[in-house]
Amino acid sequence: MGVYTRVQLEEAGIARSSLTRRLRSGALVRLLPGVYSDPEPSYIELCAAVHLWREDAVLSHATAAYLWDLLDDIPSIVHATVPRSVRAGGAEWLTLHRRTVAATERHGLPVVSVTQCFVDVASTLSGLELEQFFDRNIGTKVSWRAVADQCDVAKKMKGMTEVRRQLLLCCPGTLSEPERLVARALLARGIRMEINARIGHYVGDLVCYRARVDVEIDGRKFHSAPFAFDNDRVRQNWMLLSDWLVLRFSAASVYRNVDQVADQIADVVRRRRKNRRA
Numbered sequence: 001m002g003v004y005t006r007v008q009l010e011e012a013g014i015a016r017s018s019l020t021r022r023l024r025s026g027a028l029v030r031l032l033p034g035v036y037s038d039p040e041p042s043y044i045e046l047c048a049a050v051h052l053w054r055e056d057a058v059l060s061h062a063t064a065a066y067l068w069d070l071l072d073d074i075p076s077i078v079h080a081t082v083p084r085s086v087r088a089g090g091a092e093w094l095t096l097h098r099r100t101v102a103a104t105e106r107h108g109l110p111v112v113s114v115t116q117c118f119v120d121v122a123s124t125l126s127g128l129e130l131e132q133f134f135d136r137n138i139g140t141k142v143s144w145r146a147v148a149d150q151c152d153v154a155k156k157m158k159g160m161t162e163v164r165r166q167l168l169l170c171c172p173g174t175l176s177e178p179e180r181l182v183a184r185a186l187l188a189r190g191i192r193m194e195i196n197a198r199i200g201h202y203v204g205d206l207v208c209y210r211a212r213v214d215v216e217i218d219g220r221k222f223h224s225a226p227f228a229f230d231n232d233r234v235r236q237n238w239m240l241l242s243d244w245l246v247l248r249f250s251a252a253s254v255y256r257n258v259d260q261v262a263d264q265i266a267d268v269v270r271r272r273r274k275n276r277r278a
Helices: 006-011 016-025 043-053 061-067 116-122 127-137 144-153 160-169 177-188 226-241 251-256 258-277
Strands: 003-005 029-032 035-037 078-082 094-098 104-106 109-111 194-199 202-208 213-218 245-250
Touching (some): 003 006, 006 016, 006 035, 043 061, 043 078, 061 078, 061 109, 061 116, 116 127, 127 177, 177 213, 177 251, 177 258, 202 226, 226 245, 245 251, 251 258
Parallel strands (some): 213 245
Antiparallel strands (some): 003 035, 194 202, 202 213
16 A cells, blocks of 8 residues: 555556556556555545645645644545645645645654644634634643744734634643533633642642632532542532632533533632632
C-alpha cells in the first residue's frame, strides 16, 4: 500500500500503458494530477498525496489539528493551504486555502504549527464544537499563552476575533461535559470559578475561594457507588464545618436547563462574596 507519483511508478518500471491498465482495472486510483495510490487510501495517505502533488502545500485547518492530536475524529476531507498565486484545482476530498503560512513537520508531512491550528479551526467551526475544541485542548495540549502569542503573529487572519473571544471564555481543565457547560454559562454571567481546584484534602469541581462556594456536578454512576456515596458525606460535612457552602447538581439537571443551574450558582456566589466582604 502507498502513494506514488507518476515519476516514481516509471522509475519502478511501470510503463504508461501499464499504468493505464491498472487505473482501468482499479488496481491503482488517481488521487491528484500525477499522483496515484492503491485502492482505498488512508487519510494519512491522502495527506501524503497532497504533499507529493504540490511541495508548497501545507496541511492546515482540521487536518493539521488531527495530525497534532487536537481532534479525535478523522476529518471528512483534507485541508491544505497553498500560496495565493496558486490557481490549481484539487479533488472532491480536498479543500485548498490560499494564504501565506509557515510550515513545520508532523509525521513527516508539512503542517501549520499547533498554535496556528486554533486560528484555522476558529474560522471553520462554531458554537458547541468550537467551545469543546478550546476547552479540551487549552492547557492540556497547548498553553493558553502560546495561543495568545499566535494571535499577535496571525492578527489579520480569518478567525482571529473568535480565537480571542474563545481565549477569554475558555474553561480548560473541566473533566466532564456538564462541568464544562456550567463553567461556560457562569463565565457568560461574569462569574469565573476555579476548575477542579484544591480545597483542603479535597478537590472541588467549580470553586470560588472568595465566596467559599464549591459546586459539584454529580454523575449518577460515580456518586451512587457505596464508597463514593459515603465519601461524599464525609467530604460535605468537612466543608460545612470549614465554612464552605456546597451546591450539588446532577448532570441530568445541567443538560436539562444549564441556564437555570448557572443563574442559581451566580446568585449564591454574588451574595456570598458581598456578605464576606462586608
